[in-house]
Amino acid sequence: MSEITISDIQRISREELSSQLLSPSAPALPKSIAIIDVRDSDHIGGHIKGSTHIPSSQLDYKVPELVRILNDKEAVVFHCALSQQRGPSAALRYMRERKRLLGLPEKGEGKTEETEAKNREQKVLVLDGGFVKWQEKYGEDKRLTEAYQKDIWEFGY
Template sequence: MSTISLSDLEFVSREHLAQQLRSQPASAPASSIAIIDVRDSDHVGGHIKGSTWVPSSQLDHKTPELIRTLKDKDVVVFHCALSQQRGPSAALRYLREKERVGVAGREEGGGEVGKNEEDGEGKEKKQRVVVLRGGFTEWQEKYGRDGGLTEGWERDVWEFGT
């Protein structure tokens, strides 16, 4: 049985994530931050630039692949529409599967998104797994129109009655 529970999950604000994404060097071949969007049919209307869409309905069979493909990322950010259920659940599944297969664990609390430390000589870096507070709904309220941070944003989907 896993020792990881919902109370172990760490959340990151949209402002902090946006700051970290903006600070990534443009010349870097790959970002040290992976963003996993687990919305299902509600994925319409935009997404965080550079995010990977893995619908929650496919997460069970995609989690082992995610662990392999994201192994070199310092931080993995999960989110759904509100990050109240699917986003935290996906982060928890990811962490528990990493624990089950014996992949180097998570960093407990503290630190910043995008920051990572060596665990000592000969040991792997610890990957931080966090959840975007407020999900894409809150993200798009502030950054929907920002083409540097959001792709495919559709005003009609998000701005009701305006």
């Protein structure tokens, strides 16, 4: 059993993420960040610009591929609608699979410089408040949100 638990997952606020996305040096989604949207049928009414939609129902077979594809990213941000269940669960699966595929040691095991470098290379984060909180502040900002439909969100989630 993996020692990686839900308490190991860090959160990122919508303000922190938006400032990284709007960085003057990054006209589009920075190459160092990946945003993974794990909403299922509720993936309507908009999404964070540059995010990748992978429904939570597909995670079982997509996570190993994600680990390989996103290995060069400094940060991977997961989110769902509220980031209370699907988003954190996806981040946890990703962290565990990454450790397994890259051969990272368990907590307390001997660590080599190589495994320490691999482990330091990537932060796995969950967007605090999910897309619901994101769209409240940035839904109509076309620099940050695509395909936004205000009428879907204006009366709450």
